[in-house]
Amino acid sequence: MLSSRRAGTLAACASLALLAGCSSSTDEASSGSPLSTAPPGTYGTPLDPSAPDPTEVATDPAPSTVPAPTGGARADATVQITYYGWNPDSSVVEVGGFVPFLVEEGGTCTLTLTQGGASATASREATPNVTSTACGELVVPGDQLAPGTWDAVLAYESERSAGSTEPVEVQVP
Amino acid sequence: MRGAVTRLLVVLGLVGAALVAPVLTSSPAAPAQAADTRYFDPGNIISDAVFFDGLAMDAGAIQDFLNLRGAGCTVGTDGSPCLKNYRMNTTDRAADALCGGYRGAYDETAAQVIARVAATCRVNPRVLLVLLQKEMGLVTATNPTAKKYERAAGYACPDTANGGCDPTYAGLQNQLYRSAWQYQRYASSPASYQYKAGRNNIIQWHPNSGCGTSTVYIANQATAGLYIYTPYRPNQAALNAGYGTGDSCSSYGNRNFWNYFTDWFGSTQSAEGSALYAKYQSLGGNGGALGSVQSPYLCGLANNGCFQVFSKGLIYWTPSTGAWAVTGAILDRYTGLGREYGTLGYPLSDANCGLAGSGCYQVFERGTVYWTAATGAYAVYGLVGAKWVSTGAENGALGYPTGDPFCGIKDAGCFQPFQRGLVYWTAATGAHTVSGDIATKWGAIGRENGALGYPTMDRACGLVAGGCYQIFQFGTIYTAPDAGTHVAKGGIGYTWMGKGAENGPLGYPVGDEVCGLVGGGCSQDFQRGSVYWSGATNAYTVQGLTRAKHDSVGRERGVLGYPTMEKSCALVRGGCYQVFQYGTVYESPAGTFIAKGGLGHTWMLLGAENGSMGYPTSDEYCGLRENGCFQLFEHGSVYYAPAFGAFPVDGPIRDAWIYQGAENGWWGYPTGKPQGVPGGATQRFERGTATWTSGTGAVTFG
Numbered sequence: 001m002l003s004s005r006r007a008g009t010l011a012a013c014a015s016l017a018l019l020a021g022c023s024s025s026t027d028e029a030s031s032g033s034p035l036s037t038a039p040p041g042t043y044g045t046p047l048d049p050s051a052p053d054p055t056e057v058a059t060d061p062a063p064s065t066v067p068a069p070t071g072g073a074r075a076d077a078t079v080q081i082t083y084y085g086w087n088p089d090s091s092v093v094e095v096g097g098f099v100p101f102l103v104e105e106g107g108t109c110t111l112t113l114t115q116g117g118a119s120a121t122a123s124r125e126a127t128p129n130v131t132s133t134a135c136g137e138l139v140v141p142g143d144q145l146a147p148g149t150w151d152a153v154l155a156y157e158s159e160r161s162a163g164s165t166e167p168v169e170v171q172v173p
Numbered sequence: 174m175r176g177a178v179t180r181l182l183v184v185l186g187l188v189g190a191a192l193v194a195p196v197l198t199s200s201p202a203a204p205a206q207a208a209d210t211r212y213f214d215p216g217n218i219i220s221d222a223v224f225f226d227g228l229a230m231d232a233g234a235i236q237d238f239l240n241l242r243g244a245g246c247t248v249g250t251d252g253s254p255c256l257k258n259y260r261m262n263t264t265d266r267a268a269d270a271l272c273g274g275y276r277g278a279y280d281e282t283a284a285q286v287i288a289r290v291a292a293t294c295r296v297n298p299r300v301l302l303v304l305l306q307k308e309m310g311l312v313t314a315t316n317p318t319a320k321k322y323e324r325a326a327g328y329a330c331p332d333t334a335n336g337g338c339d340p341t342y343a344g345l346q347n348q349l350y351r352s353a354w355q356y357q358r359y360a361s362s363p364a365s366y367q368y369k370a371g372r373n374n375i376i377q378w379h380p381n382s383g384c385g386t387s388t389v390y391i392a393n394q395a396t397a398g399l400y401i402y403t404p405y406r407p408n409q410a411a412l413n414a415g416y417g418t419g420d421s422c423s424s425y426g427n428r429n430f431w432n433y434f435t436d437w438f439g440s441t442q443s444a445e446g447s448a449l450y451a452k453y454q455s456l457g458g459n460g461g462a463l464g465s466v467q468s469p470y471l472c473g474l475a476n477n478g479c480f481q482v483f484s485k486g487l488i489y490w491t492p493s494t495g496a497w498a499v500t501g502a503i504l505d506r507y508t509g510l511g512r513e514y515g516t517l518g519y520p521l522s523d524a525n526c527g528l529a530g531s532g533c534y535q536v537f538e539r540g541t542v543y544w545t546a547a548t549g550a551y552a553v554y555g556l557v558g559a560k561w562v563s564t565g566a567e568n569g570a571l572g573y574p575t576g577d578p579f580c581g582i583k584d585a586g587c588f589q590p591f592q593r594g595l596v597y598w599t600a601a602t603g604a605h606t607v608s609g610d611i612a613t614k615w616g617a618i619g620r621e622n623g624a625l626g627y628p629t630m631d632r633a634c635g636l637v638a639g640g641c642y643q644i645f646q647f648g649t650i651y652t653a654p655d656a657g658t659h660v661a662k663g664g665i666g667y668t669w670m671g672k673g674a675e676n677g678p679l680g681y682p683v684g685d686e687v688c689g690l691v692g693g694g695c696s697q698d699f700q701r702g703s704v705y706w707s708g709a710t711n712a713y714t715v716q717g718l719t720r721a722k723h724d725s726v727g728r729e730r731g732v733l734g735y736p737t738m739e740k741s742c743a744l745v746r747g748g749c750y751q752v753f754q755y756g757t758v759y760e761s762p763a764g765t766f767i768a769k770g771g772l773g774h775t776w777m778l779l780g781a782e783n784g785s786m787g788y789p790t791s792d793e794y795c796g797l798r799e800n801g802c803f804q805l806f807e808h809g810s811v812y813y814a815p816a817f818g819a820f821p822v823d824g825p826i827r828d829a830w831i832y833q834g835a836e837n838g839w840w841g842y843p844t845g846k847p848q849g850v851p852g853g854a855t856q857r858f859e860r861g862t863a864t865w866t867s868g869t870g871a872v873t874f875g
Contacts, residue, residue: 043223043443046436053242053313053436054416060405060426061380078382082367083374098367100380100404103329127365130355130402131329136365 077102077163079109079135079156084168091142093170097135097154099163103128107158109135113150113170120144126156145172208435210412210428215376217392218431219300219441222450224356224395227295228469229438235298236284242312242437249317256311259283259322263346268293271357273465275350286346294353295459295466299438301326301349307429326352327402352402359398367404370397376406384408384422399427445479445490446470452488452496453481456523463488463498474513494519494538502550503535503542510552510577516540517552529567548573548592557589557596560604570594570608583621602627602646610658611643611650618685624648624662637675656681656700665697665704668712678702678716691730703728710735710754718765719751719758726792732756732769744782761788763807769793772804772811775819785809786821798836812836817844817859825865826856829872840874 041047083096095111107126112119122138135154149171155164230238239257246255254260263281268274272294278285287305291298306312308327323338324330326348330338341347359366368374370391378384387406391397400406407428410419416432419425434441449470456462464484472479478491486500497520499507510516518538526533532545540554551574553561558578567573572592580587586599594608597620605628607615621627626646634641640653648662653675659682661669666686675681680700688695694707702716707729713736715723729735734754742749748761756769761782766789768776773793782788787807795802801814809823814836820843822830836842841859848855853866858874865872 041435041439043438043440043446044229045439047439048436051436057310057416057429058411058414058418058423058425059307059310059429060403060424080367080377080382081375083369083372096367096369096374098404103331127362129366130327130352132367132404134366134401136362136367137369 074157074159075161077156077158077161079154079163079165081152081154081165081168084152084170086142086170086172088173090139093140093142093145093150093152093172094137095139095152095154095170096137097165098129099126099133099135099156099161101131102133102161103131104133104158104160107133107156107161109138110155110157111138111140112153112155113140113145114153114167115146115148115150118146126158142172147172208432210415210432212435213407213412213428213431214392215387215406215427216390216396217442218396218399218427219434220443220447220450221393221395221454222446222448222470223441223443224297224300224398225295225360225450226297226299226446226469227291227293228466229291230288230298230469232282232285232288235287235302236282238302238437239284239312243314245315246313246317247315249314249319251318253317253319253322255317256283256305256314259317259345261286261345263289266350271361272350272354275346283345286349290346290349290353294350294357296353296356299434300356301353303430303433303437304352305349306433307426324348328352328355355402356395356398359401360394363394363397366397366401368397368400370394374400376400377404378408379405379422379424381422399430403427403430443470444492445472448490448496449479449481449488452490452498453483456498462486462500476519478513478519480513489513489519491519494521497521497535498523499535500524502544503533506542506544506550506552506577507537516554517542530573532567532573534567543567543573545573548575551575551577551589553589554578555587555598556604557587557598560596560598560606561589561591564606571596571606584627586621586627588621597621597627599627602629605629605643606631607643608632610652611641614650614652614658614660615645618660625650625660638681640675640681651675651681653681656683659683659697660685661697662686663695664706664712665695668704668706668714669697669699672714679704679714692735694729694735696729705729705735707735710737713737713739713751715751716740718760719749722758722765722767723753726767733758733767746782746788748782748788759788763788763790766790766804767792768804770802771813771819772802775811775813775821776804776806779821785823786811799842801836801842803836812843814842817842820844820846820856822856823847824854825870825872826854826863829863829865829874830858833874 077099079097079099081095081097087094093113105128108123109126110121110123112121120140122140124136124138127134127136149169151167152170153164153167243255243257248254260280260282262279263286264277266275275293287298287301291301302312304326309321309325311321311325322345323343325345328348328351330342363369368391370393373388373390375386376389377386389406403426405424408419408423411423411425411428453463459465463486467484468482470479470481476491480487480489486498486504488496488498490496499520503524507517513519517540520535520537522536524533524535530545532543534541534543540552542550542552544550553574561571564571571594574589574591576590578587578589584599588595588597594606594612596604596606598604607628611632618624625648628643628645630644632641632643638653638655640651642649642651648660648666650660652658661682669679672679679702682697682699684698686695686697690696692707696703696705702714702720704712704714706712715736719740723733726732733756736751736753738752740749740751744750746762748759750757750759756767756773758767768789776786779786786809789804789806791805793802793804799814799816803810803812809821809827811819811821813819822843830840833840839860843856843858845857852868855862855864861874863872863874
């Protein structure tokens with residue numbers, strides 16, 4: 001399912017019509033690693049303490065969060081997986097994620113792993129953060145999982161919001 | 174050169190800036206004064222050590238900084254003051270596990286608030302300054318607004334019923350405290366948030382999910398925290414643009430954080446700080462053995478060293494020695510010895526405990542400090558320390574040090590006290606231990622300044638009767654259970670050793686040499702004899718029955734004086750004699766007696782023990798009439814009175830003389846020697862002549 005996520009990314013880029021940034025937005029192109037040499041200057045001693053500050057600085061848009069719906073319907077929440085995989089040290093599947101643009105108390109994140117007809121879940125109370133709500137790390141012990149490929153879906157649900165990710169594939173050895 | 178590179182990057186960055194304008198528009202032509210973003214590392218935007226350097230600037234330094242960066246600021250159009258002039262009444266915040274709380278105060282400056290939040294939440298005040306800048310541009314703002322202060326750190330502010338910002342979130346103090354608290358929260362609960370240090374993380378380039386993601390290995394908690402706070406990675410176009418605009422998928426928060434930090438405060442990395450920070454964390458951090466941070470990283474020490482102060486100790490670091498903590502009594506001693514510039518140099522280990530007696534030790538470049546509760550902390554080093562180690566260190570005979578090494582004593586020597594002994598060293602004698610009863614004796618006679626000087630060996634045992642000895646520069650100390658602990662030295666010691674020392678007839682010394690005797694002499698007693706020395710007589714032993722006799726008459730102070738020869742024992746019938754200054758002692762089957770003075774001389778003229786009188790059977794006895802004296806021998810007596818001289822009496826004449834009252838009788842003292850005559854013998858006395866007739870055996874007097 002990861003491949004389908006990539007396809008979605010590429011499609012989004014195509015719709016943005018030749019933006020220069022899009023060509024570097026895939027995982028493969030993202031390895032803009034820094035110079036391997038040590039950076040100049042030392043901590044506490046800027047190279048030019050008297051250099052004037054820039055007068056024009058590009059900044060991010062002010063963070064906008066989803067307003068809480070006032071009616072009975074729950075709003076759609078965008079959920080993102082930020083890391084996932086098998087942790088050989090603790091023999092568990094770990095999935096991290098969060099809900100951007102939404103800050104609220106009382107939500108719950110649920111990880112669901114499926115393999116054919118089998119499934120396993122883990123839940124965790126979500127944590128409101130500065131401009132988002134964090135699921136944090138959800139863990140399913142390996143002894144609940146047969147070896148092979150599992151699909152992982154991370155879902156968020158609260159009284160006011162709900163949403164889930166596309167599945168990603170996790171290999172259990 | 175740096176300027177050229179910066180400009181080049183800005184030009185490249187313009188490529189992506191054309192279509193989507195950022196919120197705060199940057200002019201494409203603006204010369205952004207950016208750090209060299211080629212060094213921006215998305216996985217390590219800032220090190221933990223730098224990020225959590227909570228005491229990096231105090232309020233004064235922060236104020237200076239605000240004055241500099243806010244030089245162009247004037248009161249905002251809405252009346253808001255510049256950050257450099259901002260003052261507020263702060264409120265109390267309770268301490269918790271993440272921050273140490275905040276005691277509200279009246280009319281605090283922004284610099285004070287920043288410094289206090291940084292210190293109590295242990296987040297670098299430079300980070301907070303950059304946060305204020307990257308979120309609301311407050312540091313360099315020329316037209317500050319109430320809105321900027323309301324959400325100063327970009328911390329989301331729940332709306333109130335009337336659409337305003339919840340006052341418990343709004344304002345400089347709340348925004349800074351909550352932000353710093355939040356960074357500590359990320360660090361203390363990494364599993365509660367979406368990015369984690371030490372693994373690959375999927376991070377969006379931009380709030381627009383269509384811009385895609387990249388995978389970043391996040392190297393540390395500080396960088397994870399930045400992404401949790403601002404969950405976008407700047408793309409290459411953003412980096413190429415310096416402070417300027419990249420492309421439609423560029424995000425700027427973490428780039429601007431890095432740019433501002435680097436331009437304002439130098440590198441976001443610090444090898445020195447990281448070494449100190451890692452050591453502190455390994456020891457439990459704020460709740461660990463070192464307690465709370467009390468200083469920033471302090472560098473510029475010898476060998477490019479740095480240190481940091483904590484409530485319960487220090488950490489020292491140099492590139493060559495690494496980072497090690499010094500605490501408690503060992504720190505006190507280290508300080509007393511001049512710390513890194515002093516005797517010991519930098520630490521090479523932490524304190525290692527669990528030694529005998531619950532002791533601890535810590536290794537430094539030029540020595541080791543040992544501590545126990547009972548002994549305190551003291552250093553061992555150099556040749557004295559090496560000697561101690563060779564004896565088994567704290568597990569050896571000497572135990573723990575009870576003082577530091579002390580040098581500058583006689584002959585440029587050094588010494589160090591330990592629980593059960595001392596180590597002394599000089600270049601000439603080397604390092605040797607002195608302990609136990611030998612140390613007591615040596616101490617009693619003045620240690621190295623006394624008669625013996627420095628030890629030239631350690632104690633050696635295995636002598637006869639459980640004895641031990643130790644040689645010093647000018648003598649030897651012997652100790653044995655039955656003899657005590659005493660010195661052998663000088664002429665007397667040499668004489669004793671010439672006799673076989675403790676294995677010889679004298680045995681162990683039972684006293685030290687005693688000098689200042691009559692005539693400038695010295696003597697020393699041993700188990701089975703004494704040795705006497707005087708300038709006039711040299712050193713000789715006095716043993717056995719002769720010694721008892723010599724002792725009984727007052728030793729060297731008595732009638733015999735000092736010996737002038739060793740006892741000689743080749744006399745008739747197994748007899749021995751020893752000549753003293755004023756007489757001779759004879760040991761014979763007849764007993765041990767003194768021959769001296771006129772009586773002795775008279776006896777010797779008669780052939781002494783080989784003559785007619787045989788061996789003495791008494792000492793001289795004086796106090797007779799007219800100051801007379803006499804002495805008994807096996808075969809006669811010798812009498813002396815000043816008026817008549819000394820003469821022997823023997824045989825039947827002596828018997829008759831004694832019978833009539835000896836010198837107190839009518840005959841009086843003998844006044845001549847016995848004379849053999851045909852048929853008998855005669856001898857003159859004061860008042861006549863005695864005649865013995867052998868034929869009749871009769872003695873007549875007339």
